[in-house]
Amino acid sequence: MSGQIGNQPTPPEAEGPLLLDIAEVSKRFPVGKTGWLSGKSHSLVHAVDDVSLTLARGETLGLVGESGCGKSTLVRLLARLTDPTSGSIRFGTRELSAIPAKDFARDPDRARIQIVFQDAGESINPRFTAADAIADPLRQLQGLTGDTLRQKVEEAATLCGLPLELLARFPHQLSGGQRARVGIARAIGPRPDLLVLDEPTAALDVSVQVTILQLLVSLRESLGISYVFVSHDLNVVRLLCDRVVVMYLGRIVEVGPARAVFDAPLHPYTRGLVAAVPRLDGVRADALRLVGDPKSPIDPDPNACRFHGRCPIGTDRCGVEMPELRRFAGGRQAACHYAEEAPA
Amino acid sequence: MSAATPAAAASQSVLDVTDFSVEFRTRAGIVRALDRVAFSVGRGETMALVGESGSGKSVTAYALLGLLDAAGRITGGSARLEGTELTSASPAALSAIRGKRAAMIFQNPRAALNPIRNVGKQIGDVLRRHAGLGARAAAAEAIEMLRAVGIPDPARRAGAYPFELSGGMCQRVMIAIAVATRPALLIADEPTTGLDVTTQAVVMDIMGRLAAETGMATILITHDLALAAERSGRIAVMHAGHIVEDAPTKTLLLYPRHPYTRRLLAATPTAAGNLADLRSIPGNLPDLRRDDLPPCRFAARCDRRLPACEAPMQWRELEPHHRVACWNPA
Numbered sequence: 122m123s124g125q126i127g128n129q130p131t132p133p134e135a136e137g138p139l140l141l142d143i144a145e146v147s148k149r150f151p152v153g154k155t156g157w158l159s160g161k162s163h164s165l166v167h168a169v170d171d172v173s174l175t176l177a178r179g180e181t182l183g184l185v186g187e188s189g190c191g192k193s194t195l196v197r198l199l200a201r202l203t204d205p206t207s208g209s210i211r212f213g214t215r216e217l218s219a220i221p222a223k224d225f226a227r228d229p230d231r232a233r234i235q236i237v238f239q240d241a242g243e244s245i246n247p248r249f250t251a252a253d254a255i256a257d258p259l260r261q262l263q264g265l266t267g268d269t270l271r272q273k274v275e276e277a278a279t280l281c282g283l284p285l286e287l288l289a290r291f292p293h294q295l296s297g298g299q300r301a302r303v304g305i306a307r308a309i310g311p312r313p314d315l316l317v318l319d320e321p322t323a324a325l326d327v328s329v330q331v332t333i334l335q336l337l338v339s340l341r342e343s344l345g346i347s348y349v350f351v352s353h354d355l356n357v358v359r360l361l362c363d364r365v366v367v368m369y370l371g372r373i374v375e376v377g378p379a380r381a382v383f384d385a386p387l388h389p390y391t392r393g394l395v396a397a398v399p400r401l402d403g404v405r406a407d408a409l410r411l412v413g414d415p416k417s418p419i420d421p422d423p424n425a426c427r428f429h430g431r432c433p434i435g436t437d438r439c440g441v442e443m444p445e446l447r448r449f450a451g452g453r454q455a456a457c458h459y460a461e462e463a464p465a
Numbered sequence: 466m467s468a469a470t471p472a473a474a475a476s477q478s479v480l481d482v483t484d485f486s487v488e489f490r491t492r493a494g495i496v497r498a499l500d501r502v503a504f505s506v507g508r509g510e511t512m513a514l515v516g517e518s519g520s521g522k523s524v525t526a527y528a529l530l531g532l533l534d535a536a537g538r539i540t541g542g543s544a545r546l547e548g549t550e551l552t553s554a555s556p557a558a559l560s561a562i563r564g565k566r567a568a569m570i571f572q573n574p575r576a577a578l579n580p581i582r583n584v585g586k587q588i589g590d591v592l593r594r595h596a597g598l599g600a601r602a603a604a605a606e607a608i609e610m611l612r613a614v615g616i617p618d619p620a621r622r623a624g625a626y627p628f629e630l631s632g633g634m635c636q637r638v639m640i641a642i643a644v645a646t647r648p649a650l651l652i653a654d655e656p657t658t659g660l661d662v663t664t665q666a667v668v669m670d671i672m673g674r675l676a677a678e679t680g681m682a683t684i685l686i687t688h689d690l691a692l693a694a695e696r697s698g699r700i701a702v703m704h705a706g707h708i709v710e711d712a713p714t715k716t717l718l719l720y721p722r723h724p725y726t727r728r729l730l731a732a733t734p735t736a737a738g739n740l741a742d743l744r745s746i747p748g749n750l751p752d753l754r755r756d757d758l759p760p761c762r763f764a765a766r767c768d769r770r771l772p773a774c775e776a777p778m779q780w781r782e783l784e785p786h787h788r789v790a791c792w793n794p795a
C-alpha cells in the first residue's frame with residue numbers, strides 16, 4: 122500500500138490473499154417465553170442473518186447501519202467472541218466457526234484478531250494503569266513477562282503516540298483521546314492481522330477523532346493490519362474505509378467501494394442513510410427522509426424484504442419475496458428487487 | 466469581554482445574554498466555567514452553540530434556566546428572556562418560566578422522561594400545570610402534540626410508556642413536552658446525540674418546523690458543526706467558557722475569523738475531503754480552575770498569538786452581525 126492517506130482505488134471485491142472469508146453466517150438469540158414441555162424458546166432475535174463477506178489483507182472494511190442492525194453482533198462473531206448459529210468463518214486458511222468461543226480464547230490464533238470495543242476508553246479496567254491495560258493481552262495471549270513485556274508495552278504505546286510518562290496513569294487520569302490510544306495500543310500489542318474497531322471514536326471530539334483516525338492509517342501502513350471499522354458516522358467511514366458494508370435488520374443490503382456507495386447508493390435504505398448525514402455545506406434540496414422505525418428483529422418474515430413497510434419504493438412483491446444480494450458493475454452488490462446500475 | 470454587542474436585531478430578540486459568568490466551587494478550586502458570555506437569540510431564530518466537550522455549552526443552558534447544581538452559581542451579568550431578568554429571578558419564578566416560556570430538551574430522552582407514567586399523561590401534566598387546561602382538554606391536546614411531532618397513531622401511543630418507545634420516539638415526546646406550552650425559547654442540548662442519523666434528520670425537521678410555525682427561538686447545542694451548519698441560522702462558537710466568534714452560519718463556515726473556529730472547521734470531516742487534509746487542534750482546553758487564566762483562553766493553543774493578546778479581551782465587530790473575540794483574527 123502506498124503512503125497515501127485515505128481511500129485507495131482498491132478493487133471493491135476483496136482481491137488477493139483473503140484474510141477473512143465469512144459465508145452465510147447467522148446469529149440468533151432466543152427470547153421470550155419458554156415452552157415448559159419442549160424446554161425450547163419459541164422466539165428468536167435474528168441479530169445477524171445470512172451474512173457473507175470477505176476481507177483482503179491490508180484492507181479496511183466499514184460497517185454501517187442503524188442502531189440494533191447487528192453490527193456489534195457481527196464483529197463479535199468474526200472476532201470469535203461469540204458462536205455463530207450457523208455459517209462459516211474462515212480466517213486465513215483456517216475454519217474457525219466450529220471452534221467454541223471459550224476454546225478460541227486460548228487458541229494461538231486468538232492474538233491475530235483483536236477488537237477495540239464501543240467506548241474503548243470506558244471499557245478499560247479502572248484499576249489498571251495504562252501500562253497494565255496494554256500489558257494484559259500480551260501476558261495472557263503471548264505469556265510475556267519482565268523486560269520483554271515492558272519493551273513490548275512501550276513499543277505499542279509509542280506506535281500509538283502515547284507518551285511513556287502516561288503509562289503509569291489510571292484511566293480517570295487520562296483524557297478521552299489518551300484513553301482511546303490506550304485502547305488501541307492494547308489491541309495492537311499482540312500484532313494482530315485483523316483489528317476490529319467498534320465505534321472507536323464515537324465519544325470523542327472531532328479534533329481527537331482526527332488524531333485517532335490518522336493513527337489508524339499510520340498503523341495500517343506500518344503494520345499492514347486489516348480493519349473492520351464499525352461507525353455511525355458515514356463521513357468518517359468514507360475517510361478511512363476502502364469498502365463499506367451497509368446492514369439493515371441483521372442483513373447486508375449493500376456492499377461496495379466506500380465512495381461509490383455514498384456518492385450513488387443503489388439500495389433505497391442506503392439512499393435514506395446518506396441523505397440524512399449532516400453536511401458542512403448545508404441541507405440539500407433533495408433531502409430524502411426515512412420515516413418510521415425498523416421492524417422487530419424477532420422472528421422476521423423470511424419471505425419479505427426487511428425494509429418493506431418503511432421503504433419509499435417498496436411494492437407488494439417486496440412483502441412476499443426476500444431480495445437476494447445481486448452483483449452490479451464496479452464490484453458493487455445490493456439486495457433490492459428494484460436496484461439498478463448506478464448511472465455512469 | 467466588555468462592550469458586548471449581540472448580533473441579533475435587538476427589537477426581535479427573545480433572549481439577551483450579556484457578561485454572563487458562572488463558577489463552580491469544588492474541592493480542587495473554583496472552576497471558571499463561563500466568563501462574560503454574551504449573545505442574543507431572536508424570534509424564530511435557531512442559534513447553534515458549538516465547541517469541544519467541556520467548553521461550557523451545557524453550563525450555559527443550565528445556568529440560564531436556573532438548573533445549575535448547588536456547586537454552581539451565576540457570578541455576574543444579565544440574561545433577559547423577553548425582558549424578564551433571569552439571573553435575579555427567584556427559584557419559584559424560574560420554575561414557572563421553565564414550564565411555560567422557556568423549555569429545554571436533553572441528550573438522553575429516555576432518562577429525562579418519567580419511566581412509570583405514560584407519555585400522554587406526561588405531556589398533559591405540563592399543559593395542566595402551565596397552561597391551565599383541565600384533565601380532558603390536556604389529554605386531547607397531548608394527542609395533538611404527539612401528532613405534531615410526527616408520532617404515528619398518536620391516540621394509541623399516548624398510552625405508551627417510555628420503555629415501549631424507541632430513542633427517536635422518546636426524543637419526539639420530549640419535544641412535545643417542551644413545546645406544549647408554546648415557549649418563546651427552546652434550548653436543545655445535544656438533542657440527537659445517540660440517535661441514528663436517519664432519526665436525527667426527522668427529529669431536527671420537527672424542531673425546525675415547530676420553530677418556524679410558532680416563532681420560537683431555539684438554541685441548538687451541539688458538538689457537530691455539520692449539524693449546526695444544516696440546522697441553524699447563526700453559530701456561536703464556544704471555547705473554555707468564552708464565546709469566541711458569533712456570525713450567521715454561512716459567514717462563519719465560509720469566512721471563519723477566530724483561530725479556534727478555523728481549527729474546529731479544519732478538524733471536521735466533510736463529504737469530499739481527505740483524512741490527510743484534516744488537522745487536529747493542538748493542545749487541550751486550559752484547566753478552568755487556574756487562577757492565572759490568560760485573557761484569551763485559546764492563547765496556549767494558538768499559532769497567531771501576539772504580545773498584544775495579553776490585553777483584556779474585547780469583542781470586535783468585523784462586519785455587521787459578525788463578532789470575534791480575538792486580537793489577531795485571521
Ligand SMILES: Nc1ncnc2c1ncn2[C@@H]1O[C@H](COP(=O)(O)OP(=O)(O)OP(=O)(O)O)[C@@H](O)[C@H]1O
Nearest residue numbers: 150166167168187188189190191192193194195418
Ligand atoms: N445477547 C443478546 N440477546 C438477545 N438479543 C440480542 C443480544 N445481543 C444483541 N441482541 C439483539 O441483536 C440485534 C443487533 O444488536 P447489535 O448490538 O449487534 O446492534 P448494533 O448494530 O451494534 O447497534 P448499535 O449501533 O446500537 O451499537 C438487536 O436487536 C439487539 O437487541
Ligand SMILES: Nc1ncnc2c1ncn2[C@@H]1O[C@H](COP(=O)(O)OP(=O)(O)O)[C@@H](O)[C@H]1O
Nearest residue numbers: 489496498517518519520521522523524536753
Ligand atoms: N457541577 C460541576 N462542578 C464543577 N465543574 C463543572 C460542573 N459542571 C460543569 N463543570 C465544568 O464546566 C465546564 C463546562 O462544562 P459543560 O458545560 O458541561 O461543557 P459542554 O456542554 O460544552 O461539553 C467544564 O470545565 C466542566 O468540567
Ligand code: SF4
Nearest residue numbers: 426432435439457458
Ligand atoms: S426490495 Fe422492495 S422493500 Fe426492499 S428495499 Fe427494495 S424496493 Fe424497498
Ligand code: SF4
Nearest residue numbers: 761764767774791792
Ligand atoms: S487573541 Fe491572540 S492568542 Fe487569542 S485567539 Fe486571537 S490571536 Fe490567538
Ligand SMILES: [Mg+2]
Nearest residue numbers: 192193194239
Ligand atoms: Mg453496537
Ligand SMILES: [Mg+2]
Nearest residue numbers: 522523524654
Ligand atoms: Mg454538554
